[in-house]
Amino acid sequence: MSNSEMKQLIETAAKLLIRSNLTLAFAESATAGKASAAFSLACDAGRFLQGGFVCYNAKLKSDVLHVKQEMLDKFSPESTEVTDAITRGLTGLIPADIHIGITGLPCPGGSETPEKPVGTMFISAILKGEHWFSERLLFHGSHEQIVEQTVMHVATKLINSLHNPAPVI
Numbered sequence: 485m486s487n488s489e490m491k492q493l494i495e496t497a498a499k500l501l502i503r504s505n506l507t508l509a510f511a512e513s514a515t516a517g518k519a520s521a522a523f524s525l526a527c528d529a530g531r532f533l534q535g536g537f538v539c540y541n542a543k544l545k546s547d548v549l550h551v552k553q554e555m556l557d558k559f560s561p562e563s564t565e566v567t568d569a570i571t572r573g574l575t576g577l578i579p580a581d582i583h584i585g586i587t588g589l590p591c592p593g594g595s596e597t598p599e600k601p602v603g604t605m606f607i608s609a610i611l612k613g614e615h616w617f618s619e620r621l622l623f624h625g626s627h628e629q630i631v632e633q634t635v636m637h638v639a640t641k642l643i644n645s646l647h648n649p650a651p652v653i
Contacts, residue, residue, distance in 0.1 A: 489636075490522065490632065490635070490636050490639075491525070493636055493639040493640060493643065494522050494523055494525065494526050494639050495526050495527065496639070496643050497523075497526075497639040497640075497642040497643050497646070498523065498526035498527065498528065498529065498532060500642065500643060500646040500647070501531075501532040501582075501642070501646065502528060502531050502532055504646055506532060506581040506582055506646075507532050507533070507534045507579075507580040507581045507582065508523065508532050508533055508534060508580055508581070508582045508583075508584065508642075509533075509534040509535055509536060509537075509574055509577075509578040509579075509580035509582070509583050509584070510523075510535075510536035510537070510574075510583075510584050510585075510586065511536070511537050511539055511549060511570040511571060511573065511574040511577075511583070511584070511585040511586070512536060512537070512538050512539070512540075512585075512586045513538075513539050513540055513545070513561065513562070513570070513585075513586060513587040513588070514540075514562070514586060514587050514588040514589065514590050514605060514631065514634070515586045515588075515590075515631050515634055515635060516538050516540050516631075517536060517538045518631050518632070518634075518635050519536070519584070519586060519634075519635045519638055520533070520535070520536030520538075522635050522639075523639075534578050534579065534580040535578045536578075537549070537574060537577060537578065539570060542556055542561040545561060545566065545569075545570055545573075548573070548577065549569070549570045549572075549573025549574060549577065550569075550573045550576070551566055551569040551570060551573060552569075555569060560594075560595035561587060561594070561595065562587045562588055562589050562594050562595050562600070562604070562606065563587070563595075563606060564606050564608070564618050564620055566587060566606075567585045567586065567587045567606035567607065567608040567618065568585070568608045568615070568618055569585075570585040570587065570608075571583050571584065571585030571608040571609065571610050572610065574610075575610060575613065581611065581612055582609060582610070582611055582612075582616070582642075583609065583610040584607065584608070584609045584638060585606075585607070585608040585609075586605070586606070586607050586608075586634060586638070587605075587606045588604055588605030588606050588621075588630075588634065589601070589602050589603065589604050589605070590602070590603070590605070590623075590627045590628075590630040590631050590634075591627040591630075601622070602630075603622050603623045603624050603625075603630055604620065604621070604622050605620075605621045605622075605623060605630065605633075605634045605637075606618070606619070606620055606621075607619045607621065607634070607637065607638060607641070609641075616645075617641070617645075619637075619641075621634070621637060
């Protein structure tokens, strides 16, 4: 997908967030602020984007987002469980209607295994204080391509979910 296609996805998600009168915040590990930055470039971003927190280091996950060390040890910093936990922790850090957490393995050096290879990414979302969705995804390509695919997936997920009014009521 081209850079212009990514921008178009972000713009579409932004318009839906604004039309739905919903605000958005991110807790990002593997994407290291790329989602927050991409959404900040949308027209009228100030009407929906509350902010983002980069928690690349696991110590930030525990110290700032209150993820228990036992959970990090048991599941690894790159897991569904920890992604859900950083998303919950974000709700106390940045007020918003939608909180999205992202972790994963865009390159070697984390907790990759044959069952959880490089390219495995985790996304979690909370809508108005309630768990909305959690996803485990597998992307291929370079580190940068995996991060970009993850951000595009978040935008696509928001677009698809916000087209259906049921989740936002």
